[in-house]
Amino acid sequence: MQAVRSATHPSAAGHAVRALLFDTFGTVVDWRAGIVREVAPFLSRHGISGRAEDFADGWRERYQPAMQRVRAGERSFVRLDVIHRENLEDLLVAWGAEPGELPAGELDDLTRAWHRLDPWPDAIEGLRRLRERFVVAPLSNGNIALLTNMAKRAGLPWDCILGAEVVRAYKPDPRAYLDTAEVLGLAPSECMMVAAHNDDLAAAASVGLRTAFVRRPTEHGPTQATDLEPTGAWDHVVSDFVELAASLR
């Protein structure tokens, strides 16, 4: 790819943004509400007591440590669907349930609740406007099937599905950002990472991508205490995707 483009590249500083790469869980979709919606009847059906919100938070808390094993090289790359399923079983044990006694088909289906999350209210309209001028794609730790099923169900107008599975590296591993730019045939500075998480943007910026912070103050529920405001000098700071489209005009 370098060979194909190098001769026409201006200096990195002069690059215009060509592609917008979106964190997905929390930035594009409201994972917590979607998981709670599916966990609540599951817990009730199997007589597991406790709040669905706590179960959702417990499932999500197991996400980073599980990916860290891949990032650290302790485990070869596995899809997020597999990690979500393993973490569900681990969580059920912590909640006093025995996963082996629950119907496997139901555990499969509940794992795919992560494929059925709803977008934030502005996401589709914002993406539609942004797509007129930029390549728009998820750069998510979600796997391709998860992101494809999510987009088809919700109507997210992606140009292509990118992310951890394409480059076989989980964010914030620098390869996740750099290899994704290379897949698109673009320099890092021609790509902008869009995320509701300061750590994702810091990792992207450290390898040369542009950055846009989107406030999602209820991603973790009404008492959210993290990522309420930008903590770095990001290129854009907005409250939703429609505002981002206006900022990038």
Place this chain on the structure above:
Amino acid sequence: MQAVRSATHPSAAGHAVRALLFDTFGTVVDWRAGIVREVAPFLSRHGISGRAEDFADGWRERYQPAMQRVRAGERSFVRLDVIHRENLEDLLVAWGAEPGELPAGELDDLTRAWHRLDPWPDAIEGLRRLRERFVVAPLSNGNIALLTNMAKRAGLPWDCILGAEVVRAYKPDPRAYLDTAEVLGLAPSECMMVAAHNDDLAAAASVGLRTAFVRRPTEHGPTQATDLEPTGAWDHVVSDFVELAASLR
């Protein structure tokens, strides 16, 4: 992925088709007309004599042998953009030109003519109808940037961009088909390969995918002699994508 789905899978024979996977060059887009359109002014501008059609055919003839080196393990996986650029230089030498004396930016741009191919007249409408009921994606030897740029320019409504670069194997390597089904979280028999080429369908069928043959009798120009009719017992045989949508109702 197996772990997530296995418990709910019926027997292979009972699977309904969930995803349609499309060969792209020749099946979705008219590569020859698109390449001729861009090659003609290039040859003229640089005083290279000969027919643009012959140049296009010569470029395409170098495609399979170059990929074969990857399939045979003589070379590690490289993107099709790189192969196209190498083959362009090789072809120019065969045509008596010296690639090193031509502007590198022009060779880069001509290589990206493969990103700017027009779809056959029925392709967009057919895909739009098929997308209502199936996941639709290219399963092409083209790389992700090529297929993404092509889709964006032409308006091809893919659900996601799959193909050689995602699975790092070139068709007709069986892994290209099997690993693509696995990426989608589907059994091979839940996927249907759609192609204008009998050899592509034979390879897909041999590893359990369903098949649809689409007649594209002018892919190779007005005197085309190959792939005019199906040579295998494919599940569907149609003349365009709109007919395929009707067949799959």
